[in-house]
Amino acid sequence: MTVANSFESLFHVRILFQGRDRDIELRVPEYEEVFALILPPEHRSPERMSVMFPAEFKRLIKSMEGSSIDIEHARAIYADSQAAGQLVASRNRLFETLAEQxxxxxxxxxxxxxxxxxxxxxxxxxxxxxxxxxxxxxxxxxxxxxxxxxxxxxxxxxxxxxxxxxxxxxxxxxxxxxxxxxxxxxxxxxxxxxxxxxxxxxxxxxxxxxxxxxxxxxxxxxxxxxxxxxxxxxxxxxxxxxxxxxxxxxxxxxxxxxxxxxxxxxxxxxxxxxxxxxxxxxxxxxxxxxxxxx
Ligand SMILES: [Zn+2]
Structure with a gap:
């Protein structure tokens, strides 16, 4: 089973990370991988989100420049606010578009x-x-x-x-x-x-x-x-x-x-x-x- 052409572009994004454009391939995690990262608004402290976002990024990114990423890479992306912002926008588009299908x-x-x-x-x-x-x-x-x-x-x-x-x-x-x-x-x-x-x-x-x-x-x-x-x-x-x-x-x-x-x-x-x-x-x-x- 392969992703239909009309949705393919949602999985391939380029983000500026540490001063360079990187090709990132996204994936759709199983719900099991993300359910524990969902926090009600009152629990979203900066400290907790600095753990939750990298954990989510690691599960969301299939590869960066052709290689899989580890949690250290994910933390570095989170620390780079421009890269993190682009990744979050890509995730929003991916989840919201696909869930409507x-x-x-x-x-x-x-x-x-x-x-x-x-x-x-x-x-x-x-x-x-x-x-x-x-x-x-x-x-x-x-x-x-x-x-x-x-x-x-x-x-x-x-x-x-x-x-x-x-x-x-x-x-x-x-x-x-x-x-x-x-x-x-x-x-x-x-x-x-x-x-x-x-x-x-x-x-x-x-x-x-x-x-x-x-x-x-x-x-x-x-x-x-x-x-x-x-x-x-x-x-x-x-x-x-x-x-x-x-x-x-x-x-x-x-x-x-x-x-x-x-x-x-x-x-x-x-x-x-x-x-x-x-x-x-x-x-x-x-x-x-x-x-x-x-
Ligand atoms: Zn009838």
Missing amino acids: GLIYMQCPHCLSWEAEVSVTALTTALQAGPWPIIDQRLFLAVPSLAQHFPKFLRTRQFPYSSRIRFQLPSTVVGIPAASRSGVLGYADAQHGAMERAAWQRWTPSEVSGREQWREDVSGFHAALRLSVALQYLDGVSGEITPEAVLQMPAIDFYFLDNLHYLAHNVAITDEIKVSVRCEKCGQTFVLAADAEN
Whole structure:
């Protein structure tokens, strides 16, 4: 599997580092590699960020001038504010562009035999909402939407909502190898949170080595666990969808799903007509969002 030509340029950047132009090839890390680097705003002290940014740069850079880089190189890039700024801008473009490439299929709740195919852009336009940010202040990895519990909002329910949200992951569209290509997304707060509470009990009391960050106060993990609860199906995963399956996704797939969950469940819909579509099979109308209890 190779990256489609239209996205190739996002991976190749030239940055001015220590007075010389360098060719840098970027990569998309697995979510597992970056989730522990996501800090809420109040924890982003200069001291902590001077550890977090080099760690992220090391995972983000596949090669510089054809060679892999170590943590010392990554620290030197961070210390060079112009180089660090260019690298951050390239990372923002890479993550934000690729995470939008996933495809969404919303099932008609009347006949269950037709799906509206929508892009992330089309959905945000219809909802009159921005996507959930991947990057905060154009600089920091933002806290994912799934790391918090939004209050239940009111819906007028003039029309029924889509009965199932299927998706194709950005990695598949873009051409990045991944264990899963597609799946079905449900609701992280289903059963009034009982599923999430069960998942915390099941996955986090263990003292398994390598899982020190599997904690509720680690925002990036909180979001991963809630996504594992929300996912109803993921191809390539037989049986239960574990937090591990989520952590192993390319980060762009995680960010796509975090945004899709937010758009489908958490955005307030003031005008259902604007977010509705007419089924091409049965001719009835439904809203391009999920019913909260699905
Ligand atoms: Zn229909």
